[in-house]
């Protein structure tokens with residue numbers, strides 16, 4: 001298929017071509033890489049006002065159920081919604097994709113929605129180069145809202161935060177993870193914190209909301225909102241959507257979203273550049289030769305050995 005066919009199909013929201021385009025950007029074949037880069041660059045030319053939302057939280061907290069509830073609410077309003085879920089081969093999620101799919105039953109069948117698992121070559125948490133490229137394909141296809149589900153473990157939040165506009169963290173009163181996520185500094189990067197599963201214990205959920213709000217006052221970095229929710233019953237989804245939309249519109253009017261996206265693009269390029277350079281080094285004869293030497297050597301003076309190699313490297 002020619003590049004122009006891809007673009008035409010994506011712009012017409014042809015689901016088959018969108019799937020093919022995403023597979024192209026996910027391809028690790030050398031011959032596909034150039035075409036994929038050109039396609040994504042062309043897609044990036046279509047500026048978009050879609051809302052990019054990251055959903056994170058510990059395994060089992062209800063992320064997929066929440067996305068099904070929010071997504072169903074959005075498609076009812078005829079807002080086209082794309083969902084990217086993390087990959088089953090991720091070492092962290094350990095195969096949650098099957099659960100993700102069954103929890104998104106309605107969305108998987110709805111013509112206003114598109115559910116897509118993220119690609120296989122995952123870095124930690126499943127967020128990788130392809131996730132960002134997949135977003136640009138969905139935006140070219142005219143999706144209004146892009147939701148990314150990730151797991152609430154370590155680096156994945158930082159990664160997903162670097163490709164989205166709004167970060168939403170789900171928690172629940174039962175699992176006592178509040179201290180854990182405050183410790184990890186997640187409160188600082190959250191825009192919204194949702195206390196889910198309030199149908200299980202409303203009083204405990206309300207106390208957790210109160211506790212989080214108090215902790216937010218201590219941080220005082222910027223305004224963040226805490227909502228109660230029962231994803232399974234669809235409670236408070238409309239309030240949460242109003243909050244998300246208001247924040248997005250406010251920041252868009254101020255030009256904040258646009259400037260964050262520009263910074264994200266620069267950082268993304270820097271990261272890719274670093275990775276490519278590292279890959280080139282790894283593939284080089286010098287590196288391979290030295291690694292062989294290192295493995296064969298009875299290392300009595302490892303520091304001197306390393307110093308010799310580093311001094312011998314010419315990276316200028």
Ligand SMILES: Nc1nc2c(ncn2[C@@H]2O[C@H](COP(=O)(O)OP(=O)(O)OP(=O)(O)O)[C@@H](O)[C@H]2O)c(=O)[nH]1
Pocket residue numbers: 057058059060061062063064065066096099100103151196197198199200229230231232233
């Ligand atoms: N009672 C109750 N159960 C819920 C609610 N939301 C989700 N659940 C249940 O919690 C379990 C896990 O839900 P998921 O949506 O798969 O959670 P997840 O965070 O996506 O899980 P992973 O993708 O595996 O990390 C399921 O049994 C859901 O039915 C809720 O609001 N109330």
Ligand SMILES: [Mg+2]
Pocket residue numbers: 063064065096099100149
């Ligand atoms: Mg899930």
